[in-house]
Amino acid sequence: MTFKTIALDIEAGVARLTLNRPDKLNSFTTEMHAELRTALNSIQNDPSVRVLVLTGAGRAFSAGQDLGDECMQAQEGRMPDIGNVIEQFYKPLVMQLANLRVPTLAAVNGIAAGAGMSVALACDLVIATRSASFLQAFTRIGLMPDTGSTWFLPQRVGMARAMGLAMLADKLPAETAAEWGLIWQCVDDAAFASTxxxxxxxxxxxxTKALVRTRQSMQASLSHSLEQQLSLEASYIRELGWSPDYAEGVSAFAAKREPQFGGK
Incomplete structure (x- = not known):
């Protein structure tokens, strides 16, 4: 597939999806959203893919929404319906990531601002360079956080820090983001690619199935009672206990060798 605003490379089970508008700090446009939907659908339907890595080209992960894009322009003298932009583009994108059949890793190579930060947090794991930073930029233009940030932030860093990040719109260094538990890991720039x-x-x-069920269980726990969560765990464990990967894992453990999981 040929894309204009993103790049997709699949090798050895790894799908590397790159936001590719470096001159615009990989800000989102209507065209980029359409291409992302196509790419994520392709990944979802490709049995060879075992993990998605989402990153940005150049010096940014993503600066968020491109305010110059057609969807953000006034129509016949009326301000655009920005809520429709969320419903039509960002909600489907976040839900595609949340429901992907493989684990997702955001590789944050630079600034992740606004919706760019939100999309990174929609991934299962986030690894960032030490020079990277995160910014809830919404109040700087008279808006509030969207694209899931009002859901992600309180969970990961607590209400006090979530409110500070959202209301004050201060830039958060990647190292602090890791210390707060907002992201999985912050690494030196020189070690980023290899990590x-x-x-x-x-x-x-x-x-693969065990990783995705882990994601789904963690998400469900936010609205479940302990009893409900224990029942969900039993259901998922029952399913995984009949899987070829579980059989392989037990066999490898007994033979004291590394398992060769097939993702099934």
Whole structure:
């Protein structure tokens, strides 16, 4: 597939999806959203893919929505319906990531601002360079956080820090983001590429269904009672206990060898 605003490369089970508008700090446009939908659908339907790595080209992960895009322009003298932009583009994007059949890794190579930060947080794991930063830029233009940030932030850093990040719109260094538990890991810029590659390889070789059920269980726990969560765990464990990957895992453990999971 040929894209104008993104790039997709699939090799050895790793799908690397790159936001590719470096001159515009990889800000989102209507065209980019359409291409992302196509790429994520392709990944969802490709059995060879075992993990998605989402990153940005150039010096940014993403600066968020491109305010110059057609969807943000006034029509016949009326301000655009920005809520419709969320419903039509960002909600489907976040839900595609949340429901992808493989684990997702955001490789944040630079600034992740506004919806760019939200999209990174929609991934299962986030690894960032030490020079990267995160910014809830919404109040700087008279808006509030969207694209899931009002859901992600309180969960990960608590209400006090979530409110501070959202209301004050201060830039958060990647190192602090890792210390707060907002992201999984912050690494030196020189080690970033190798760390992302190694992590992606580990995820690609892991029991894919077990990883996705782990994601789904963690998400469900936010609205479940303990009893409900225990029942959900039993249901998922029952399913995974009949899987080829579980059989392989037990066999490898007994033989004291590394398991060769097939993602099934």
């Amino acid at each position: 992302v590659a190694t992590t992606a390889e580990r995820l690609a070789k892991a029991p």
